[in-house]
Amino acid sequence: MFIVRDGEVLLIEKLTGIGQGKVNGPGGKIDPGETASQAIVRECQEELHITPLNPVKVGELHFAMSDIPDIHCHVFIASEFEGEPTPTREANPMWTPIDEVPYEKMWEDDRHWLPQVLNGDIFNGRFQFEKEEILWQDVVFGETARDLWSGDRVC
Template structure:
């Protein structure tokens, strides 16, 4: 069974990121990024635009999406959960985030991400996708380049077995 194609979009403003409390389905009760599965024939950018609107009622233009990289999630004991995720961020959009059936959105300071309420893997890749310089040794400044991670989840489906980067 091939991995599902998924998108995540992180809206950023004034040192904050929009995340959401997942109210239904996969990840219910966790703080998650905004996004979801691609529909048949859909590109990752058009899916990202659609999912942001469906989950928050915010309109983001495809041209505002900045591709950050990929995170491929592997669930060895539940391969039907495997996902290949395209990650974007955006600094402009139209509207104010609203609660929907699926997501209760909230703004979080970038320096205080609610990692303890997210999937355990988030600490391994999320800071690098949000910030241009995070993760480099102190004093070493580098330009952002796309990052590509593979996260293998442990048998309990909650903890991380391994994380690798291409």
């Protein structure tokens, strides 16, 4: 989930789990019986004590990883939320100007799709990683990306 308002995006410093120490948007696994949009609301409530309003799906990510199971992630964006972003044991919130997103502290794939998402585009991305290095990638933007969407994680 990427919450955008007034030229800033709400990011987190991840404190636990996969990607610990990296900067990203809040997210996690879809629980049995949940939709992707229900899961992203729950994850934001758990990680930041906020409730995104009217989240819009803007993309999907498919990761083939060398050291962990493959990941399929739905990406959402919202411009409104309820609550106050609050640090938790899982995440430290950080409002960041869109032109200062710290890509050097994020997963390597983010620089290949997040700038376009923050500029209003939709996408579908496939990445193969060896540990934290991209070996292969394919990213499609625009309406044709929607035809490639399918689901088990949210961010």
